[in-house]
Each structure stands twice: as C-alpha cells, then as structure tokens.
Amino acid sequence: MKNYKDSDYALNKFSEGIVYRFADRIVEITLEDYLAENPGKTAQDFLELKALSDEIYHEQVIHENRTSRLDVTINGLEETEQLAAPPLDLDLIHKSDTTKAKEAARRLLDSGELTEIQRRRFILHFVEGLSYRQIASREGVHFTSVHESIEAAATKLQKFFKKI
Incomplete structure (x- = not known):
C-alpha cells in the first residue's frame, strides 16, 4: 500500500x-x-x-x-499477489442507488443490531477502507475473526438494504 x-x-x-x-x-x-x-x-x-x-x-x-497486496505471509505464498473480493458496499452501490446504500448503512449503524465489535470492524472496512487483514493486524486478532464479524454485519446490511 x-x-x-x-x-x-x-x-x-x-x-x-x-x-x-x-x-x-x-x-x-x-x-x-x-x-x-x-x-x-x-x-x-x-x-x-x-x-x-x-x-x-x-x-x-x-x-x-x-x-492491495496482502501484507502477511501465508504458508510461503509471499510471492503470490492476493486481491480482495469486491466489498459488499460497492456491490450494493453498483447494483442500485448510492443514496439507498448509504441510507441502509446509516440505519444499520444506528439500529443497535450490531455488536460493538461488528460495528467497529464494519466502520473500519466499509468507511475507512481497511482490508480484513489490516483490521486483524491493528486489533491483534486472527483474520478469520474479522472476516466473520464483517460478514455478519454485511448480512444485516443486506436486510436493511432490502427494507428501503
């Protein structure tokens, strides 16, 4: 990066x-x-x-x-460039209205339906643009924990998106 x-x-x-x-x-x-x-x-x-x-x-x-290139070594694959999948928010925005996607995200964050960890990681990923691995490194946790938190929040976001 x-x-x-x-x-x-x-x-x-x-x-x-x-x-x-x-x-x-x-x-x-x-x-x-x-x-x-x-x-x-x-x-x-x-x-x-x-x-x-x-x-x-x-x-x-x-x-x-x-x-960007992931900044961690996974079983000696440091020579391989790994790219992130397109994030959910971009997928929602490209498939519909930007305003609708932002409104769904705002409602989700205000709803209290996310745990504090999900909320923090959701903001770090979707708002600040950090990758799962960057968040895991920052918080000192395993990548999988971050992935699971953000995926749970993304599932909830999709539900809010459908309601709008």
Missing part, C-alpha cells in the same frame, strides 16, 4: 489548488488559474470542483486499500 503522505489524495487535499500528478510532473491549478481560464465561473465553483476532486481521490485510496 502506498504511503498516505505520498498519495494523490493527500497531495490534493492539503494543497490550496487542485493537483494532478503525471508520470513526469505535478500540476496544480490555483483559484487564479481557474478563474482566468473559465470566465463566468466563481470562487464557489472552484471550491466545489476541489471538493469533488478530493472525493474522487479519497475513493481511489479506499479502493487501493481494499485491493
């Missing part, structure tokens, strides 16, 4: 302009540049565009975290 400080998301988020990284250079579009190139646009338009670019970069980081 890429170092957060070196990510396009961090670079864009903590600069005043909108940042684009190319293979050979980094370009930053400032408010002044934007207004000069886009007559009739306002500073508010620029801020909305910046917020959108931050969101896009953030989603890329979450996706990279979920599909």
Whole structure:
C-alpha cells in the first residue's frame, strides 16, 4: 500500500489548488488559474470542483486499500499477489442507488443490531477502507475473526438494504 503522505489524495487535499500528478510532473491549478481560464465561473465553483476532486481521490485510496497486496505471509505464498473480493458496499452501490446504500448503512449503524465489535470492524472496512487483514493486524486478532464479524454485519446490511 502506498504511503498516505505520498498519495494523490493527500497531495490534493492539503494543497490550496487542485493537483494532478503525471508520470513526469505535478500540476496544480490555483483559484487564479481557474478563474482566468473559465470566465463566468466563481470562487464557489472552484471550491466545489476541489471538493469533488478530493472525493474522487479519497475513493481511489479506499479502493487501493481494499485491493492491495496482502501484507502477511501465508504458508510461503509471499510471492503470490492476493486481491480482495469486491466489498459488499460497492456491490450494493453498483447494483442500485448510492443514496439507498448509504441510507441502509446509516440505519444499520444506528439500529443497535450490531455488536460493538461488528460495528467497529464494519466502520473500519466499509468507511475507512481497511482490508480484513489490516483490521486483524491493528486489533491483534486472527483474520478469520474479522472476516466473520464483517460478514455478519454485511448480512444485516443486506436486510436493511432490502427494507428501503
């Protein structure tokens, strides 16, 4: 996984302009540049565009975290690149309405139907984008425990999703 400080998301988020990284250079579009190139646009338009670019970069980081090389050795398979399965939230979002998926997740988290462990791991995985193995490493537990907790929460999420 890429170092957060070196990510396009961090670079864009903590600069005043909108940042684009190319293979050979980094370009930053400032408010002044934007207004000069886009007559009739306002500073508010620029801020909305910046917020959108931050969101896009953030989603890329979450996706990279979920599909990155696993950082543990399993029976000498360290040379094999293992990729995570597409997460449930992306599956729900791609098959329907983003708003509906977010509403189902919000209702689930507010419902009290998740144990504290399921709730914490659900947030770490679906909101912060950590893989099962990253959560297991962080909590000092076995990967299977995290998998079972998140799968139980995902099953409950599907029930809330169907109710909406």
